[in-house]
Amino acid sequence: MAHRVVVLAAEESVGFDLCIPPQVLNAAVGEGGEALYEVAVCSADGGPVRMTAGFTALVDHGPEVLAEADTVVVPGTRAVGPRREGVLGTKLAAALALVRPGTRMVSICTGAFVLGAAGVLDGRRATTHWRFAEDFRALYPRVELDPDVLFVDDGDVLTSAGLAAGLDLCLHLVRSDHGSEVANRAARYCVVPPWRDGGQSQFIDAPVPVGDGSGVSATREWAVDRLAEPLDLAALARHARMSVRTFSRRFRAETGVSAGTWLIQQRVRRARELLEETDLPVEEVARLSGLGTAASLRQHLRTAIGVAPLAYRRTFRRTG
CATH class of the missing domain: 3.40.50.880 (Class I glutamine amidotransferase (GATase) domain)
Known part of the structure; x- marks a missing residue:
């Protein structure tokens, strides 16, 4: 019903x-x-x-x-x-x-x-x-x-x-x-974004740049496809063909958060999807989401939504 x-x-x-x-x-x-x-x-x-x-x-x-x-x-x-x-x-x-x-x-x-x-x-x-x-x-x-x-x-x-x-x-x-x-x-x-963390800020202080091709959206898409890889700020800036300083400024202007914070959000999101949709061990979920270790996954998941990985899986794992 x-x-x-x-x-x-x-x-x-x-x-x-x-x-x-x-x-x-x-x-x-x-x-x-x-x-x-x-x-x-x-x-x-x-x-x-x-x-x-x-x-x-x-x-x-x-x-x-x-x-x-x-x-x-x-x-x-x-x-x-x-x-x-x-x-x-x-x-x-x-x-x-x-x-x-x-x-x-x-x-x-x-x-x-x-x-x-x-x-x-x-x-x-x-x-x-x-x-x-x-x-x-x-x-x-x-x-x-x-x-x-x-x-x-x-x-x-x-x-x-x-x-x-x-x-x-x-x-x-x-x-x-x-x-x-x-x-x-x-x-x-x-036709809306599937997920924004509830704790994300309500508004962005800096104006969003004009869509003149100089933004970082392409790099964000590239990064989401490679979350299991050891991405860092320098790697993101290289992909965007910008200096780290310029990339950091434009990234925050477009998203309202730092590149590091955004990357953690995307990795936690990916970990949640894997916990819901697969039976993979927690260690493998941590690896594929780019969070590294089971301990790191537990820490970030608790910070984001207040529960441990196995408790989250028991609650949200699809059955049948």
Whole structure:
């Protein structure tokens, strides 16, 4: 049976955020093409919902579908109660009261204000759009806010930063529920990057260079195909035909992180895929991902997602 997801559009809703869960989750299908998620969109009263971008959405459902949800997603919103007063408002409160205990709760962007007003985030780590972090802290001081990350997974409550970070969070949901292979297929269908680490910074201070052929994207692609090799900064710079100093500057401008940090991220990603999709020994996974030794793999995996390799494999290994 497909996992039931209900997207709750609060007045005024961010249209981009509202469309992310149906688009990404409906793109997640099994090997036989079967739907893995059943996604419904509702409003707090069943009526139309104004969007922040100058249009109104006619949703298919009223709040009653929230009582059947396995996961509830709240997109970004300008709803006055949660955003300005720290309260839900009558309609939102009544709608969220229908959600069953134990339902997974998710917010995108300023949807975190709704979860904050509902008390869902009290005592938990969460994030929201960096621009509204101080407003959030003032309204919801019991929440451990981290405005510097793309998303936060706190078990049955997950929150993302603004706008496109909602794509990362929804793909993370798919990956957590069904593994990297399914998430990667969904990402390809949506033509978006399949994985960005949740701890990655929300924004890049330096402007992205103009696409004049002087960037480092070709070198990044080259490196991803050679993760098992002993790559270092000098090797990457040689491939890009740049000095180490110039390469380092352009790499950070395009990605927001250093080349070394990016390389570790890609190797951890590759190790996760191998742990999920193969029965290779941990030592071989470490070698093929370029992390060297089993001890190094354990250290980097714990740093990235907080679990050991074998525990990760037991949780995410595809069966059958």
